[in-house]
Amino acid sequence: KAEPRRKYPRSLPSLPIIGSLLHLTGNCQFHLLFPSLQKKYGSLYPPQRGTHITEGSLYSLQMGSQYMVVVNHYLHAKEVLLKKGKTFAGRPHTGFTQPQRAKLTIGPRVCREAASLCESLSSFQDALLDMAPELNRAVTNVVCSLCFNSCYRRGDPEFEAMLQYNEGIVNTVGQKSLVDIFPWLQVFPNKDLALLRSCIEVRDQLLQKKFKEHKKALGSDSVNDLMDALLRVQLNMENNNSQLALPLELTDDHILMTVADIFGAGVETTSTVLKWAVLYLLHYPEVQRKIREELDQKIGFERHPQLSDRQQLPYLEATISEVLRIRPVSPLLLPHVALTDTSIGEYTIRKGAQVLVNLWSLHHDEKEWDKPEEFNPGRFLDEEGNRIYSPSPSYLPFGAGSRVCLGEALAKMEIFLFLAWILQRFTLELLPGQPLPALEGKFGVVLQVQQFKVMARLRAAWRDGV
Numbered sequence: 095k096a097e098p099r100r101k102y103p104r105s106l107p108s109l110p111i112i113g114s115l116l117h118l119t120g121n122c123q124f125h126l127l128f129p130s131l132q133k134k135y136g137s138l139y140p141p142q143r144g145t146h147i148t149e150g151s152l153y154s155l156q157m158g159s160q161y162m163v164v165v166n167h168y169l170h171a172k173e174v175l176l177k178k179g180k181t182f183a184g185r186p187h188t189g190f191t192q193p194q195r196a197k198l199t200i201g202p203r204v205c206r207e208a209a210s211l212c213e214s215l216s217s218f219q220d221a222l223l224d225m226a227p228e229l230n231r232a233v234t235n236v237v238c239s240l241c242f243n244s245c246y247r248r249g250d251p252e253f254e255a256m257l258q259y260n261e262g263i264v265n266t267v268g269q270k271s272l273v274d275i276f277p278w279l280q281v282f283p284n285k286d287l288a289l290l291r292s293c294i295e296v297r298d299q300l301l302q303k304k305f306k307e308h309k310k311a312l313g314s315d316s317v318n319d320l321m322d323a324l325l326r327v328q329l330n331m332e333n334n335n336s337q338l339a340l341p342l343e344l345t346d347d348h349i350l351m352t353v354a355d356i357f358g359a360g361v362e363t364t365s366t367v368l369k370w371a372v373l374y375l376l377h378y379p380e381v382q383r384k385i386r387e388e389l390d391q392k393i394g395f396e397r398h399p400q401l402s403d404r405q406q407l408p409y410l411e412a413t414i415s416e417v418l419r420i421r422p423v424s425p426l427l428l429p430h431v432a433l434t435d436t437s438i439g440e441y442t443i444r445k446g447a448q449v450l451v452n453l454w455s456l457h458h459d460e461k462e463w464d465k466p467e468e469f470n471p472g473r474f475l476d477e478e479g480n481r482i483y484s485p486s487p488s489y490l491p492f493g494a495g496s497r498v499c500l501g502e503a504l505a506k507m508e509i510f511l512f513l514a515w516i517l518q519r520f521t522l523e524l525l526p527g528q529p530l531p532a533l534e535g536k537f538g539v540v541l542q543v544q545q546f547k548v549m550a551r552l553r554a555a556w557r558d559g560v
């Protein structure tokens with residue numbers, strides 16, 4: 095019996111050795127480049143029979159020796175992430191490891207940081223301020239508290255070193271960490287490797303120091319942070335290994351890299367969403383006003399917002415969902431790798447292919463979203479003002495399935511509490527005549543916000559010390 099004919103995703107025109115590279119040079123905004131390639135090459139292909147998937151929404155590229163498939167429709171994305179989640183659960187070789195879970199109290203740690211953030215903002219009255227370092231500091235401190243149970247004051251040299259390390263890694267153009275996440279980027283020139291190397295050195299020294307302190311203190315029964323939890327797992331493994339035919343091992347390096355990965359995954363993502371949120375609240379003052387009205391009504395001025403208030407503040411929650419839609423921090427998710435020969439839709443996918451889910455396209459698909467370029471938290475609310483968690487299947491800010499973001503719950507808690515605290519106390523404004531800051535993102539480790547300044551003006555109730 096003849097084998098069924100295989101049908102592979104269409105490939106971009108490709109040259110020997112460099113593959114499709116010429117199509118990608120000169121444009122580093124990859125989340126935008128991929129939809130434009132889809133438009134350009136997709137229109138050459140016939141529509142797919144029996145589905146409403148647009149033509150060419152799945153195509154392939156050859157990046158040097160790497161074969162990659164780009165997914166641009168939610169039906170294909172769901173097939174990759176959910177239906178065949180296990181098959182596509184591979185990651186390119188990057189050293190990006192999965193963290194262990196630890197049961198830690200989060201709400202009070204975030205509230206403590208929110209209080210300190212608000213204190214900082216209060217000291218900048220009547221002056222324009224770049225909130226990015228303040229937001230970075232707050233989010234970094236939450237992650238520090240979860241990983242090492244340490245919390246830093248402003249100006250602490252160890253903390254400043256850590257912030258600098260993070261900034262260095264994120265801002266290094268064409269940097270190694272981006273190449274780590276998207277290995278195919280290594281074909282582009284790498285400029286600031288020296289800066290990057292020194293940042294990684296700072297990171298390693300800090301992690302080593304924390305690690306030694308934790309190892310020394312291990313003995314008491316309490317598990318206060320992720321490092322404690324990992325060290326305990328290591329100890330249990332060592333104690334039980336003599337009974338196993340194939341001994342398990344959690345090395346010191348595994349522990350250090352796991353904590354480093356949590357930093358990598360947990361700081362820049364969350365602080366970037368907060369920056370996008372502030373930026374959109376400046377562009378849409380009526381949205382900001384509605385959130386404040388909701389806060390005044392449900393919480394008032396007598397107490398601080400808490401995690402348990404989330405149910406009561408649907409408009410704030412809807413605004414956060416809309417920020418995550420319109421400016422997805424990971425516009426291409428992280429790359430997946432097919433672990434076996436498989437398929438997406440009617441197309442054959444070979445084992446080893448890298449699959450990029452273009453979340454930007456999913457979140458801006460005109461067939462799924464009414465005026466997708468418009469910022470409208472109302473999409474996430476029904477007529478009575480109750481939350482709609484996912485108004486379209488084309489909404490996946492944290493991915494889905496077996497490779498879904500592990501920090502989704504933590505990130506949502508942080509974003510909610512930080513914004514609730516800020517907006518309960520401050521009005522975020524521009525100076526009269528100050529132009530609105532740009533809404534275009536910059537593709538990088540995350541979809542970065544361009545630098546901007548804002549006035550965080552204490553609201554009357556707080557100025558008068560109510």
Ligand code: HEM
Nearest residue numbers: 359360363364423424427428491492493497499500501505
């Ligand atoms: C708003 C903030 C965040 C967003 C939008 C976000 C989004 C994502 C996305 C899209 C992925 C890739 C999913 C895929 O490839 O299918 C991911 C993976 C991951 N995220 Fe997040 N993330 C956020 C915050 C965090 C935080 C706070 C942590 C940890 C503290 C974290 C830990 C991780 C880890 C460990 C992975 C890799 C999971 C795996 O490979 O199995 N993320 N995240």
